[in-house]
Amino acid sequence: MRTEARLAILALAITALTPALADEYPAKIVNLIVPAAPGGAVDANARVVGDALQKLWGQPVVVQYKPGANTLIGTTFVAKAPADGYTLLMTSAAFTVLPNLVARMPYEESELIPITLVSQTPAAVFVSPSLPVKNVAELVRYGQEHPGSLSFGAPDATGAFVGYLFNQLAGTNMPYVAYKGFGPMATDLMGGHLPVGISGASTIRPLALTGKVKVLGTASARPFAALPDAPALAKDKFRSFEASVWFGLFAPRGTPPAIVAKIHADLTKVLSDPAVRRRLTDTGAEIGDISQADFAGLVRSEFTKWKAIAATAGVKPE
Numbered sequence: 001m002r003t004e005a006r007l008a009i010l011a012l013a014i015t016a017l018t019p020a021l022a023d024e025y026p027a028k029i030v031n032l033i034v035p036a037a038p039g040g041a042v043d044a045n046a047r048v049v050g051d052a053l054q055k056l057w058g059q060p061v062v063v064q065y066k067p068g069a070n071t072l073i074g075t076t077f078v079a080k081a082p083a084d085g086y087t088l089l090m091t092s093a094a095f096t097v098l099p100n101l102v103a104r105m106p107y108e109e110s111e112l113i114p115i116t117l118v119s120q121t122p123a124a125v126f127v128s129p130s131l132p133v134k135n136v137a138e139l140v141r142y143g144q145e146h147p148g149s150l151s152f153g154a155p156d157a158t159g160a161f162v163g164y165l166f167n168q169l170a171g172t173n174m175p176y177v178a179y180k181g182f183g184p185m186a187t188d189l190m191g192g193h194l195p196v197g198i199s200g201a202s203t204i205r206p207l208a209l210t211g212k213v214k215v216l217g218t219a220s221a222r223p224f225a226a227l228p229d230a231p232a233l234a235k236d237k238f239r240s241f242e243a244s245v246w247f248g249l250f251a252p253r254g255t256p257p258a259i260v261a262k263i264h265a266d267l268t269k270v271l272s273d274p275a276v277r278r279r280l281t282d283t284g285a286e287i288g289d290i291s292q293a294d295f296a297g298l299v300r301s302e303f304t305k306w307k308a309i310a311a312t313a314g315v316k317p318e
Contacts (some may be wrong), residue, residue, distance in 0.1 A: 022256065022258035022259050022261070022262045025085055025259050025262055026057050026059045026085065026086065027059070028059065028086065029059060029060045029061075029062055029086070030053070030057070030059060030060070030061045030062070030085070030086050030087075030088065031062050031064055031086060031087050031088070032046050032049065032050050032061055032062065032063050032064065032088050032089075032090055033064050033066055033074050033077060033078050033087065033088065033089050033090070034046045034063055034064065034065050034066070034067075034074065034090055035066055035067060035071035035072070035073065035074025035075045035077075035078075035089070035091055036065070036067050036071060036074070037065060037067045038065055041092070041200070041203065041245075041247065042090055042091060042092050042247060043063070043065070044283070045090055045118050045119055045247040045280070046063045046090040047063060048118075048276060048279045048280055049061075049090065049118055049249065049267065049270075050062070050063050052267075052270035052271075052273065052276045053266060053267065053270060055270075056266055056269070056270055057266070070094070070098065070101075070102075070157070071091060071092075071094055071095070071098070072098070072102065072105075072106055074089070074091075075089060075091060075095065075107065075112070076106040076107050078112065078250065078251075078252060079106075079107035079108075079111040079112055079252060079253075080107070080111075080252075081252050082252070083251070083252040083253060083254030083255040083256075084255065084256075084259075085251060085255050085256070085259040085260075085263065087251075087252065088115075088249055088250065088251055088263070089112065089249070089250040089251070090118070090247065090248070090249055090250075091247070091248065091250060092156075092158065092245065092246065092247050092248075093158045093244065093245055093246045093247075093302065094156055094157050094158050095112075095250075095299070096299060096302035096303045096306055097157040097158050097160075097161050097302075097306050098157065099303070099307070099317070100161075100306055100307060100310035100315055100317060101157060101315070101317055101318065102317050102318070103317040103318055109303060110253060111252065111253045112250040112251070112252065112253065113250060113251045113252070113253055113255060113260060113296075114248060114249075114250055114292065114295045114296045114298075114299045115248070115249045115250060115251055115260055115263050115264050115267070115292060115295070116248060116249045116263070116264050116267045116268065116271075116288060116292065116295060117246055117247075117248045117288030117289075117290050117294075117295040117298065118246075118247045118248055118249060118267070118271070118280070118287075118288050119246070119247050119280045119285040119286060119287055119288060120244040120245065120246035120247070120285065120286055120288060121200045121201045121202040121203070121224070121226075121244060121245050121246075121284060121285050121286060122200075122201050122218040122219050122220035122224050122232075122242075122243070122244050122245075123158070123159065123162040123198055123199065123200060123201065123218065123219040123243045123244065123245055124198070124199060124200065124201040124204050124208075124215050124217070124218050124219070124224075124227070124230065125139075125166060125196065125197075125198055125215070125216045125217055125218075125219070125233070126189070126196070126197050126198075126199075126204055126207075126208065126213045126214060126215045126216060127139065127189075127195060127196050127197070127213065127214050127216060128189050128190065128191075128192050128194065128195055128196075128213070128214075129190070129192075129211070129212065129213065129214060130192040131195050131196075131214075133214075133216070134214070134216075135216055135217070135231070136170070136216050136217055136233060136238070139170075139172075139196070139216060140170050140171070140172060143172050143173075143174065149195070150172065150174045150195050150196060151174050151175045151176070151177050151194065151195060151196065152166075152174045152175075152176060152177065152194075152195070152196040152197065152198055153176075153177040153178075153179050153185045153188065153189065153194045153196070153197050153198070154176065154177075154178070154179065154185065154197070154198045154199060155179050155180075155181050155182040155184075155185050155199055158243075158245055159198040159199050159245075160176050160178070160198075161243075161306050161309055161310070162198050162219055162243045163176055163196075163198045164176070164309050164310070164312075164313040164315070165219075165240075165241060165243065165309050166198070166219075166241065167313070168309065168312055168313070169237060169238050169240065169241055170237075170238070174196060177194060182199055182203055185197055185199070186204075186207060186213070189213060190207070190212050190213065197213070199245070200245035201215075201218050201224050201226065201227055201230070201284065202226060202245075202283050202284030202285045203245075205226050205227055205283075205284045208227060208230070215227060215229075215230040216230075216231075216233075217230055217231045217232065217233035218230050218231075218232055218233060219233060219234065219241050219242055219243040219244070220232045220233070220234055220242055220244070221234040221235070221239075221242060224284075225286075226284035227284070246288070246298075248288070248295060248299075249263070249267065251263070260292070261292070264291075264292045271287055271288070271289075
C-alpha cells in the first residue's frame, strides 16, 4: 500500500475515533492550572468552574497552583502538557499583554487554544478621594494645570496597558507606578499617596460603594451594572477606550476538537445555572456568554491591540 493511502486511512481512523473520545471524556482526574497564587481573581474563577464541572462530570477537577514569573511558569506548564484535555489553564487578560513585556517567551501564543470566556469586568479609572476631580474631563484639566502632579498605579500588566491607552486617548502623560497586587495600590490611593488607579471594576467596587475611592468611569461602551453611577467612557475621543479584565479557560494546542467542543458546551451549561452564576456575579463580574470562536477572536484582537499600544507608549520587552 502506498504511503499516501496509509496516511489517508490513518486520518480517517483518527477522525472517526475523536467523537468517541469526547463521549468518554473525562475518564479520569482533570487538572486545572492556575498560574498565580491562591486567593486572587483567577483562583476564584477556577474554583467556581472546577466545582461546577466536577459535579457535572462525576470526575475530580483539581485546581493546582503554579505561580511565578508573572504567570509564565503555570502557563508554560499547560502549553507543554499532553494535548488530551486533562490539563487545562485558567488565566486572565494578562495572557495577551505579556508578549510585550517579555523578550524571550517560553511558549508561543498558538500553543494554547481558547475554550471559554468565563467572566469579565471592564477596567475602571478611579482616583483618590483627596483629588479634586469628579470626572475624566476634570482629571485631564487638573493634569494640565498641575504638570507632573499625576501618576497612575495598577496591580498588574493589564491595568498598566489600560493606563497607557488612557494616556494616548486623553493626551495625558501620567507615568506608571507598578504595584505587586491590588491591596498595596489601593492603600496608597486611599491614603492620598497615589492620585489615579486602574483595575477591574468589580475589584474596586467595594471601595467605591463605601466612598473610599472615586470612580471616574469604566473602559466600556455601556454602563457597568455593578457600578451604575460610573459613566461608560468609550465615546467621543475615548470611543476606543474599551478594555476588560477577563478570565478564560484554555487547553494545549492539539487537543482534539471534539473534546474542546465538549468542554466548552459543558462549561456553558454549568455557567447557565443560577447558583453558579451568582458565585461570579455577586462579586460584580459579568458572565462571558460568548461562543468559543468569539472568545478566540477576542484573544487574537487583544494580542494585536496591546502590541500597538506598547509600540506607541515606547514599551519594549525585556
